[in-house]
Amino acid sequence: MASKTASDGVYVSSGVTGAAKILVVGPMGVGKTTLIGTVSEIKPLSTEAVMTRAGALADTPVSPGKTTTTVALDFGRITLDGDLVLYLFGTPGQQRFLPAWRELARGSLGALALVDTRDLEASFDSIGHLEDLDMPFTVAVNSFPDSPDHGEAELREALDLLPRTPLVHCDAREHRSSVKALISLITHLIDTASERTR
């Protein structure tokens, strides 16, 4: 570990003056880490976010006296324009992880909510949290080989999306497709920001 050098690509380029982040949210197995790995310039790394006990559900095993529990977060990095670095944090969507969102959400540009059409209900919590937090987001349907073919109107209705929330399709294993999903999010964020300042 001490032998890491800049040439390994471990380090952020010295010309970078600051970092921004976006969240990639969704249930387990929806493809968050796949998408992050597809677009990241580093192999996805794993860190933790802390949840206080108050946020843990009663069924979460918590030993007496232990006031916090942790949730693993996978993340990746993209250097943009040589002087800005964008971090993508994969954030589990289940209800019991919501307390971990507060810290992660702070300062985020926005969120990409991944959806698996084979189990739409599993994404309800993530999308609900984003709406509750009033955080701007784009829904990206991660297409699996056996994903049922739903029309956009049908998906929007099933996910109860607001008309302004973009819905795109992507393949988290494909670079171009995943970057395009992120571009759709950023375009939406620009629109949202310009509406606010208007």
Place this chain on the structure above:
Amino acid sequence: MSSQGSRAGGPRAVRPYVITGGRSGTPDAEPLPLETLVVASGLQLPGELQPEYRRIVELCQGMLSVAEVGAHLGQPPTIVRVLLCDLIESGHIRFRPPVGLGYIPPRPHHTPPQGPVAAHPPSPQRTYDEQDLLRKVLHGLEDRI
């Protein structure tokens, strides 16, 4: 990294709090954001420094985010933040706060409006106007296609 040690109950789960002298940051304070960039300043380390501090400074010969420091060292961000704050205070680590204000979550109801504040919560740099920042991200992503 996640395969290292047990997540709970093992020595690793206890030891980090020993490293920081029991500190893990103030629960309601704004911590050093995970995307804060840190780098060693080049200032000579004192000989008697705890190895955990030394490992951070050695790792930070190049620039990394707080999240990456934690991941590479196999330490939770709660611990790494405390150590980094100490090193920032002692001048051994320089940091670059996140750019832009981004999203600010509403405060939880139970939090007093003026709680205690952790050491060095970096305020975001106002290097970019929000729109400019987003356009920069957009163009950077478009270049990647």
